[in-house]
Amino acid sequence: xxxxxxxxxxxxxxxxxxxxxxxxxxxxxxxxxxxxxxxxxxxxxxxxxxxxxxxxxxxxxxxxxxxxxxxxxxxxxxxxxxxxxxxxxxxxxxxxxxxxxxxxxxxxxxxxxxxxxxxxxxxxxxxxxxxxxxxxxxxxxxxxxxxxxxxxxxxxxxxxxxxxxxxxxxxxxxxxxxxxxxxxxxxxxxxxxxxxxxxxxxxxxxxxxxxxxxxxxxxxxxxxxxxxxxxxxxxxxxxxxxxxxxxxxxxxxxxxxxxxxxxxxxxxxxxxxxxxxxxxxxxxxxxxxxxxxxxxxxxxxxxxxxxxxxxxx
Ligand code: TA6
Numbered sequence: 122x123x124x125x126x127x128x129x130x131x132x133x134x135x136x137x138x139x140x141x142x143x144x145x146x147x148x149x150x151x152x153x154x155x156x157x158x159x160x161x162x163x164x165x166x167x168x169x170x171x172x173x174x175x176x177x178x179x180x181x182x183x184x185x186x187x188x189x190x191x192x193x194x195x196x197x198x199x200x201x202x203x204x205x206x207x208x209x210x211x212x213x214x215x216x217x218x219x220x221x222x223x224x225x226x227x228x229x230x231x232x233x234x235x236x237x238x239x240x241x242x243x244x245x246x247x248x249x250x251x252x253x254x255x256x257x258x259x260x261x262x263x264x265x266x267x268x269x270x271x272x273x274x275x276x277x278x279x280x281x282x283x284x285x286x287x288x289x290x291x292x293x294x295x296x297x298x299x300x301x302x303x304x305x306x307x308x309x310x311x312x313x314x315x316x317x318x319x320x321x322x323x324x325x326x327x328x329x330x331x332x333x334x335x336x337x338x339x340x341x342x343x344x345x346x347x348x349x350x351x352x353x354x355x356x357x358x359x360x361x362x363x364x365x366x367x368x369x370x371x372x373x374x375x376x377x378x379x380x381x382x383x384x385x386x387x388x389x390x391x392x393x394x395x396x397x398x399x400x401x402x403x404x405x406x407x408x409x410x411x412x413x414x415x416x417x418x419x420x421x422x423x424x425x426x427x428x429x430x431x432x433x434x
Pocket of ligand 1: 185206288312333365367390392
């Protein structure tokens with residue numbers, strides 16, 4: 122509710138899993154589970170849910186939660202010999218009680234810092250020492266920000282490389298009414314065609330069938346326009362050159378046990394990512410990847426807000 126004091130509350134979520142609830146003074150909120158460092162809710166000051174989480178999502182570790190913002194690290198999808206999308210989304214994170222100074226001013230934000238470090242067992246899977254710090258913050262206007270800082274703490278002088286994605290599931294009214302702007306004319310790898318490389322058409326992207334594309338070297342801003350809801354999601358990213366667009370459509374939806382058969386109509390994944398060129402860190406080096414999401418009322422028809430202006434602004 123507006124006018125309440127901003128708050129950060131550690132509490133129990135589904136199946137008793139620990140989660141942190143962020144609330145800002147104007148009534149916006151966000152929820153992040155320590156399991157997976159996984160944001161599962163982002164609501165407007167009118168309590169509208171902006172992220173999609175499947176009604177069939179399984180909140181039983183180590184199975185990743187279907188929806189919200191899973192974090193893919195140290196491997197995106199099957200781009201390597203680790204499990205699909207790496208292991209960060211299947212691990213328990215801790216609250217970081219002593220984070221190093223944060224690069225930008227957080228005075229007007231409500232936030233929580235989480236940290237993931239490898240256990241001895243993890244070394245068998247990925248023989249590297251690292252510190253993965255994640256700050257989840259709610260801005261005054263209800264914007265949601267995720268900042269990842271990954272440091273190589275190998276004592277053996279070894280560098281390591283990884284790929285990464287914020288696998289964001291946006292909640293949309295009707296996928297056939299959605300258009301994505303900012304990826305026109307870019308090259309992409311089509312995961313539905315053995316990752317063959319193509320060039321996107323010149324118009325905004327719309328959806329009539331399943332899509333699973335990795336857009337390469339995209340602009341730092343992408344707009345997701347939901348006509349029916351008169352809402353535009355503006356995705357801003359930093360340190361994440363690529364963007365993945367995914368919707369499983371009907372057949373794949375039926376094949377996923379933790380996803381409803383018709384739920385593909387109400388979600389779209391647009392993922393800020395670093396895939397084409399893996400990130401390599403020498404010991405002591407740190408990488409930062411930032412995602413900022415805004416939901417702005419838009420009435421595309423009435424021209425109140427022209428996404429192109431958003432993308433140029
Ligand atoms: O990001 C798109 C993608 O890599 C798709 O290929 C699809 O597999 C999706 O992720 C979901 O992956 P998951 O492992 O969560 O079922």
